[in-house]
Amino acid sequence: MNYIIPFAKKYRFDDNGSFRFIEKVLKSYSNIKPVKSKNGTRTVGKDIKLLFKTIDITMPKDNRFVYFIDKSKTIAVPGNVISNFTLAYDKIIHGTFLDLYKEAEGTDDYGNEAKCVFDGINCLVKRIIKSLEDSEIKEEIKKKRIDDFSRILNYRAKHFDEALQRILFFNQLLWQTRHRLNGLGRLDKILYSLYLSDINNKYMTKDDASEMIGDFLRQLSCYSEYKSDALMGDIGQIIILGGLNTDGSYFCNELTFMFLKEQAALKKPDPKTLLRVSDKMPQQLLETAIECLLAKTGSPLFSNDDVVIPALMDFGISVEDAYDYCTSACWEPFIVGKSLDQNNIAVFDFFSAFDELLNNQTEFKTFDELLNKYIEYNNKSFSVFLQNINKIQWSKDPIVSMFTDSCNEKRVDISDGGSIYNNYGITTVALSNVVDSLLNINELVFESKKYSLNDLNKARQSNFKDNKNIYDLLKSTKKYGRDDKQAIYLTDIITAAISEIAKNYRNKYGGTVKFGLSSPGYNMVCKHSPADFSGRKFGDPYNTHISCMNAGYTEVVNFASQINYKNQRFNGNVVDFFLAPQFILNNKEKFVIFMRGAIKVGFFQMQMNLMDSHTLIDAKEHPEKYNGLIVRVWGFSAYFNDLPSDYKDLLIERAIAAEKTA
């Protein structure tokens, strides 16, 4: 069982290639050892118990909160550990872990595993208290933390900082047990009652609260290399803020503002924030969010409740859950505490069927014949793809099961389908390249009849060697991402076809599969992918999420807003923009207007890279000058210097294009 891969896969795309990857894997093997229980048959629960008994404890030096990961130990359970989700932290703040354990307790396997987990955590808490007593941290903090840890499992949280400490503690347990991409949830909502009572009772001031949030985020930002998943910075500690209430009013509070501001002030790529926006939100909050963008950490990402929630309800998610949605690490809507949903288990490539079709056939009487044939090929390719995802095995997860609704009652582990929602989510790439390819073919072959499809295809197959004219022609027309009826029509008709397949698909839990049009895969899956008719050459990156290098901001938003996201198509659909920071600084008020308009028009989600091309070009040449430079990569932010050079090049190219259209 290859338990080490999650820790090493971020090095896969290093500039030095596979050699360094192997070296890193070996290094991770020697650095991170699995803890294996010895008495009787090994189980996940027993391993966890032993792990928590043996991990090294580190006390904070310059932070009020205790937070540590023993990077040298983990568990090596068979199967994939459930990741890319958020634990229901509210259950151990407004309730207790003891309550969760009591629900799970029993003489069956489920109960035994829960007992192991409870014992392990209990033991760790005792060890932490002992370490706190022996430590040399400030008396006042020491006392407070000992008190917090004595209450951490058996009592509800009384105070705001106690709750923050509790989240940190359970969060570290997740990382320690090999869960990856651990989100934080709706912290403004979960923590507000404690915040309010502490303010009213003069336990703390608002400034204290801000500072506590700052300290909390700072702790989460530690261990960033260890936590990074598919690339450095891909950590997934997402905090969800704001959002519509079921009565249609907009929810936000002082904490919403504080979390946004403190995240920005930290100037780290992760933890990151996602702001749930709506036509009903106060303008002041939008203004604050835009201010925070200027901190250039890539946060917040905007998720439009006015579009996302109806799509969730259309899928069959209950009203209450839909209005309470969070997201997986990037943007895929996720129902916290009720869901197994693994929302990014594989990347589907819309182009591979197109390539296959054109390799087999270039004679079509009409454009529609070509389109229908492509859809047929693509549907087939999608069905095969879905069969493969069914093979994924998940490891037992007693910790997460205890936190997840209906697992305890059913006495079924989350990995066996114990939770309420059990769907899979996939991301997709290259739809843009296919749509632009189709439109180019339509224009050049069927409308103006400048070329035969055979000629175009030969040029493509030769990677446009000796066909500069064709290449330039193809590259210059980009319609995906524009207010173009045909592009919207093609996008919808292609996704509608596979959405029917997705709807009828059943994973082993009876769940279906959902997909979205933004994916981390745009710069990975393309590596072996031949040239296409959108003017993309062999191996070049696919289009990034929903974006268009030739279109202005309102145009891309209009495009994104006209796409159909219902019928399984809501697994994250992010418009990705580049903006020069100066552009927002000079036009802050107008940018707020733009965002208000954009929310109303109805984009699904949106993220922004505030960066000018000069900075990026200079940073590539002189990395030493840019240690703190953060960029948005796919759904996460990272230090520019940590990125492989092809990612750097793509960011530079997009920044230049954005400056041209602005």
Place this chain on the structure above:
Amino acid sequence: MTEKEKKRLVRITNIQRFCLNDGPGIRTTVFFKGCSIHCPWCSNPENMLYKIQPYFSDSEAAGNYGYDITLERLKSELKKDLPFYIDGGGITLSGGEPLIQFPEYMPLLKQLKSDGISIAIETSLFAEPDTVKTALYYIDCWYIDMKSLIPQICKNILGGDMELYLNNLSLVSKNTESLCLRIPCAHSIADTPENLDFVIKTIKRLGIKNIEIFKIHNLSEKKYKSLRLPLPDRKYISDDAVAAVANALTSNNIPFKIIKI
């Protein structure tokens, strides 16, 4: 619009969305082809002539500047960003001289106005007084260039009639609150003491409050080249000219903004 009006053609070079510097809020700007004068520093040389002109890249003719569009199509283009026209945003008529084709596209403005869309114009005001009078009814914000107030310069260099301009300016200034005067600080044109004297007097006489001045730039060399026109004389580009205009305004207590175009 009547069915006939919908099919009426106007000649434009470009429709630019998400414009942030052409009036309040977010705007879509239409550039009409054809101008009534010819400023030697013009940054939109492709808009000077009404006729459709080829543009050249290297040696080949690569396309045309200008195309005819029906009012119906133009309307749908202008309305694409409608949801963004909040807080005073809308459309801006620019060019060239947008007032030249005004009678042609007036039915469209009538419709846009009744849809509640704000209409701004960037004009040099060398236009038929009757057109200006009618335009007053439709235009919500006026951005009016003041290039030179010396009649001979106006006539010989720009090719415009000073009296026509001044009459139009006073007509507009009397009938609208929303007027912004824009002074391109072309060296040897705007910054001569004689011109500045006229400028100050005119501003005071008409009580114009909102004034923007800007430096002439030559971002458009590419366009001149593509039109195979000689490049504009660089003598008009001058920081000193901006300073001279700014000084004159300041010393007469006339508030103004320096903007980047």
